[in-house]
Amino acid sequence: MITVLLLALAAAGPAFGYEEGEVREGGRLTGIVKFIGEPPKLAPVPVKKNQDVCGPQKPSEALVLGANKGVRHTVVYLEGITKGKKADLTDLALDNSRCVFVPHVVAVMVEPQAVIRNSDPILHNTHGFQDKTTVFNLALPIQHQTINIKGRLKKPGVVRVLCDAHTHMWAWIVVRDNPYYAVTNEAGRFMIDNIPSGKYKVVAWHEGWRPTGRDKDGRVTYESPRGIAKEVVIPAKGEAAVEFEIQ
Numbered sequence: 001m002i003t004v005l006l007l008a009l010a011a012a013g014p015a016f017g018y019e020e021g022e023v024r025e026g027g028r029l030t031g032i033v034k035f036i037g038e039p040p041k042l043a044p045v046p047v048k049k050n051q052d053v054c055g056p057q058k059p060s061e062a063l064v065l066g067a068n069k070g071v072r073h074t075v076v077y078l079e080g081i082t083k084g085k086k087a088d089l090t091d092l093a094l095d096n097s098r099c100v101f102v103p104h105v106v107a108v109m110v111e112p113q114a115v116i117r118n119s120d121p122i123l124h125n126t127h128g129f130q131d132k133t134t135v136f137n138l139a140l141p142i143q144h145q146t147i148n149i150k151g152r153l154k155k156p157g158v159v160r161v162l163c164d165a166h167t168h169m170w171a172w173i174v175v176r177d178n179p180y181y182a183v184t185n186e187a188g189r190f191m192i193d194n195i196p197s198g199k200y201k202v203v204a205w206h207e208g209w210r211p212t213g214r215d216k217d218g219r220v221t222y223e224s225p226r227g228i229a230k231e232v233v234i235p236a237k238g239e240a241a242v243e244f245e246i247q
């Protein structure tokens with residue numbers, strides 16, 4: 001009976017008990033996320049409100065490809081690391097800037113000390129959902145206003161972010177329980193450093209880009225996000241490379 005209870009406790013947590021410390025002879029993971037096949041032409045997203053400030057439409061950011069079809073905005077992360085490098089502190093989670101979220105995809109450590117900002121002279125209302133539950137709902141009526149989201153992102157996972165004022169706006173916050181993550185750049189490349197040597201599962205998360213229609217509010221919708229998992233071996237003081245394909 002006691003054994004069963006202990007096993008149950010061990011399975012339940014401590015879920016996010018990441019321990020920061022010095023990494024001796026850490027290794028590095030680099031790589032690229034590539035789009036396979038003919039790149040789609042995604043329709044621009046119509047702006048329905050504040051067109052005087054925002055313009056009539058915005059390019060869809062559901063799939064952003066760079067040179068050689070590298071896929072931007074993909075979060076690459078390592079799983080199962082409970083001890084390692086210090087987390088990079090993100091001050092700014094998302095900026096409402098020129099009527100889009102910047103960045104479009106961000107990754108943070110759980111319980112970030114970060115703010116949502118409005119850089120525009122119009123009202124934005126930044127609304128985050130995790131597992132369909134609201135984790136923050138922030139009215140930002142004032143230009144240059146910031147609101148801290150400390151304590152709002154309590155568990156790892158994916159937060160879908162919408163603007164309640166503008167149906168053309170969306171973004172993603174990927175919340176991780178360890179600091180071994182990166183978001184791919186314009187060329188689809190990423191680098192994660194200072195990794196304790198060993199074998200890990202590495203996941204590339206992308207929001208999904210195939211259009212599926214409109215929701216009840218008239219927002220353009222796309223297929224569900226997907227994660228592609230691989231195994232990597234990080235050598236001490238060395239480097240491993242990995243390539244992901246999205247199609």
Ligand SMILES: [Cu+2]
Binds near residue numbers: 099123125164169
């Ligand atoms: Cu908005």
